[in-house]
Amino acid sequence: MFFHFNDKSSILLFFFLNGWVLTLLLLIKSYQKRELANLFLALFIFLATLYISPFMLGYAGWYSKEPYRQFLFYAPLQHLFWIPPVLFLYVRSLLDRSFRLSWKHGLHFLPGALYLFYILGLWVIDGVSNNETGFYADGRDKDLDPWYQITGFFFLVYYSIRSVREYFRYLRLTYESVSFADRIRFRWLRFVLFLFLLLLVLRILFFLFNPEWGQFGSKYWYYLCFSVVTYLLGIIGYGNSMVTPTSFDIFSEKTNAAPTQHEKDESAQPDNLLSTSQTSPDPALAAIREIIIHFMENKKGYEDPMLTVTDLSRAINIHPKKISFVINKSFGKNFNDYVNGYRVQAVIDRIGLGKHDTQTLMGLAYDAGFNSKSTFLRAFKKETGLNPSEFVRKKGSNPDLGRLNAETD
Secondary structure, eight states: OOOOOOHHHHHHHHHHHHHHHHHHHHHHHHHHHTOHHHHHHHHHHHHHHHHHHHHHHHHTTGGGSTTHHHHHHHSOOOOTTTHHHHHHHHHHHHHOTTOOOOGGGGGGGHHHHHHHHHHHHHHIIIIIISOSOSTTTTOOOGGGOHHHHHHHHHHHHHHHHHHHHHHHHHHHHHHHHBSOGGGGOOHHHHHHHHHHHHHHHHHHHHHHHOTTTTSGGGGHHHHHHHHHHHHHHHHHHHHOOOOOOOOTTTTSTTOOOOOOHHHHHHTTSTTTTSOSSTTSOOHHHHHHHHHHHHHHHTSOGGGOTTOBHHHHHHHHTOOHHHHHHHIIIIISSOHHHHHHHHHHHHHHHHHHTTGGGTSOHHHHHHHHTOOOHHHHHHHHHHHHSSOHHHHHHHHTSOSOOHHHHHHHO
């Protein structure tokens, strides 16, 4: 097979071949773990691999040699209307435990399907009916037509922004619904999404300030950067073993928590829990508030390191939406900070009893319900303004804290 190896074609070939390998590995992982997110990521890597192939093959000389030139003309390789929605659905399925495919999601792929029919029609008319290149007489690959490239670019901008918005929606819901939010923030996904947005900004700048942007060879750096970002997403996504506990419909009326009779009576005005008067709080808010406090203080619910608002909802038989509302309005905190506040206080109480003399601070933290060192340190500093070892020194509870400092600083 003809392939001219040079610095540009060879580098893109590296990402091209690895893209196929990643696609296969992700498909296997998706089948083994039955995870929809891995299936979407495999599809995204596959489409991204096809996306760079015309440029890789172009730098390898295919556009100047038959029959390779005809193949590039008639084979739709740059699926600019499919790559963006696949990225979005990957983000959604990765972050939302309740995500399920429906027929409505097929609408995202309608423009891409129409483009395929368009290319198929050109091939039938040129290659089958007329046996001549009428529609390709201009010598241009239809995948590289300005209208398609520009429209596809705006598709990528739109869905990239939607993906970023879904990520921040995930963060908000996670802090409102789980007590271990710091551990499941998917920071790597945020990093890759912002790299995509940065790449799109750079492409706009190149288009505006590089007069040779329309020439084939001048786009190499964009496709190289796109390959790197895509490869990074594929590698990290494949290595990710985290399964999100966050459901985007956690606070919807579809949540399985059984409402109490009082909640049914209040359903006509679900947000009327807090009176406008500062001195006369709504009795419903006060009642739910006391139930939550009782669960935390008497049943020590905060000691469960995997506590979620759904768990609390089942324990006290109150809808998660109602619980979140009361915690926000009554305590001025989200669920994550509220529960971690109890855990921090439990550690402080144990320090006051001198238990840090016989047990490490992290040991106390784990007993209080923390499940990671970073979360403990962050929560403790947020609640007290000090890290744990500084707090101990300030209290003067133990003059010899060298061993504890080494374990917590």
